[in-house]
Amino acid sequence: MGDTSLKLDRRGFLAAGAAGLAVAAIGAAAPAGADTAAKPPRLTLHVLDVHRGRPAAGMRIDLSRLDGSGAHAVKTVQTQANGRTAEPVLVGDDLVPGEYELLLHLGDYYAAQGVRQSEPPFLRQVPIRFTVYAREAFHIPVLVTPWSYSTYRGS
Amino acid sequence: MTTDTSTGFSRRDMLAAGAALATLALAPAAQAADGAPKSRLTTHVLDTYNGRPGGGMRIDFLKRDGERYVLDKTVSTNAEGRVDTPLLPVEGAAAIGRYQLVFHVAEYFATNGAEQSNPPFLDKVTLEFAIFEAEEHYHVPLLCSPWSYTTYRGS
Numbered sequence: 001m002g003d004t005s006l007k008l009d010r011r012g013f014l015a016a017g018a019a020g021l022a023v024a025a026i027g028a029a030a031p032a033g034a035d036t037a038a039k040p041p042r043l044t045l046h047v048l049d050v051h052r053g054r055p056a057a058g059m060r061i062d063l064s065r066l067d068g069s070g071a072h073a074v075k076t077v078q079t080q081a082n083g084r085t086a087e088p089v090l091v092g093d094d095l096v097p098g099e100y101e102l103l104l105h106l107g108d109y110y111a112a113q114g115v116r117q118s119e120p121p122f123l124r125q126v127p128i129r130f131t132v133y134a135r136e137a138f139h140i141p142v143l144v145t146p147w148s149y150s151t152y153r154g155s
Numbered sequence: 156m157t158t159d160t161s162t163g164f165s166r167r168d169m170l171a172a173g174a175a176l177a178t179l180a181l182a183p184a185a186q187a188a189d190g191a192p193k194s195r196l197t198t199h200v201l202d203t204y205n206g207r208p209g210g211g212m213r214i215d216f217l218k219r220d221g222e223r224y225v226l227d228k229t230v231s232t233n234a235e236g237r238v239d240t241p242l243l244p245v246e247g248a249a250a251i252g253r254y255q256l257v258f259h260v261a262e263y264f265a266t267n268g269a270e271q272s273n274p275p276f277l278d279k280v281t282l283e284f285a286i287f288e289a290e291e292h293y294h295v296p297l298l299c300s301p302w303s304y305t306t307y308r309g310s
Contacts, residue, residue, distance in 0.1 A: 099278065118287040120253075122308055127281050133272045145307075152303030153276055 036155050039137035043090040045102060046154070047083045051115065051145035055083025059109040063089055066099040066129065074100075095132060102128045102140060110146050117146050194241035195250040195286065196293045199309075200232050200258065204269050204300040208236030212263040216242050219253035224283075249289050256282045256295060264301050271301045280304050 043063075047056035059079045064071040077085045089102075107124035110117050123144075128151055132138055139154040200209030212232045217224035230238045243250050261275035277299070286293055294309040 118285070120285045120287055122284055122287065124253075124285060125283065127283055129277075129279070129281060131272075131274050131276055131278060133274050133276060148305070148307030150303070150305035152300075 036137045036139075041092055041095045041135040042088040042137050043095055043100070043132070044088045044137070044139045045079075045085065046139070046141045047079050047104065048141065048143045049083075049109075049113075049145070050143045051110075052113065055079070055081065056109060056144060057081045057083065058112065059083075060105040061085075062101075062103040062105075064101045064103070065096070066101055071101060095135060095138075097132050097134065099129060099131045102142075104128065104142060104144070104149075106144055106146070106149070109144075115146060122147055123149065192292055193245055195243040195245060195291075196254070196295065197242070198238060198256055199294070199296040200236040201296065201298045202236070202263075202267065202300070203298050203303070204264065205267060208232070208234065209263060209267075209297075209299065210234040210236055211266075212236075213259040214238065215255075215257040215259075217255040217257065219255075224253075224255045243286075250286045250293075251289055253283070253285045255284075256297075258282075258297055258299070260299055260301070260304070269301045276302055277304065282306050284308075 045061065047059055047061075048054075049056040056079055060076060061079070062076050063074045065074055066072075075089075077089055080086055104126040105124075106126050107117065107121035110121070123146065126142070126144070126149055128140060128142065130138075130140065130153070137155070140151060141154045143150045198214065200212050200214075201207075202209040210232055211234075213229060214232065215229050216227050218227050219225075228240065228242070230240050230242070233239055258280045260280050261271060261278045264271055264275070280297065280299060282295060282297065284293075284295060292310070295306060296309050298305040
């Protein structure tokens with residue numbers, strides 16, 4: 001059966017649809033590692049304020065590299081209204097494998113938000129130390145309240 | 156009261172023993188005989204990769220002294236993921252101050268069946284916090300997998 005024009009015949013259409021679904025399913029089932037390995041190397045973060053139920057805007061975060069001789073300041077970034085930085089924290093060749101620390105100035109953030117904290121704040125600054133073990137995309141989400149935080153390697 | 160004549164235990168004895176065991180399981184470690192906590196600060200490691208307490212994990216406990224954190228003691232979690240040694244003895248010096256708990260997570264997962272990256276994404280997890288009330292109890296647990304961790308002020 002077939003329509004000799006450019007339109008797909010019914011069998012071709014069904015085959016294309018099945019192939020499309022298969023590709024989508026494989027993509028969805030791919031482990032996070034495969035997905036992050038496919039993206040260009042970079043370091044990004046995302047801070048969610050789950051005390052106020054919104055992204056954490058205007059939070060200051062210091063990035064340092066850690067090695068045998070201690071912590072070495074790399075840069076300081078600030079989150080935008082969406083809880084992310086305007087640009088990736090590190091991109092491409094700047095993402096040198098090794099251990100890093102993101103230091104979140106959580107006490108200052110909640111003070112600026114007018115959220116009552118203990119004196120001194122239970123969590124004044126939050127160090128998140130992790131290792132970039134390959135030139136991949138590393139995404140570090142952090143969910144925060146004045147009394148808790150959670151983080152993980154995301155994508 | 157019925158008695159099992161073969162073992163000599165009465166049903167009441169069995170129930171009492173069972174209740175005692177249950178209390179022991181629920182009670183935080185480092186408790187005095189009257190149930191009062193012996194430490195101002197307790198922690199608890201939950202291994203969310205294996206779905207069980209993180210037993211046998213090394214933890215460094217540091218106190219802030221001026222601009223630096225100084226090692227006070229290194230402990231290891233028991234089979235329940237708790238610490239038997241009081242971190243901040245109740246009868247000791249005032250607890251108000253800033254502290255760090257450093258959990259040797261990579262070392263733990265290397266011997267607890269988890270496949271980690273090389274080098275591990277999380278090596279040592281550092282929690283930094285302040286104790287701001289002299290008479291209160293602080294429970295700071297860690298839920299962790301090789302790729303994530305969560306902490307909060309518990310009770």
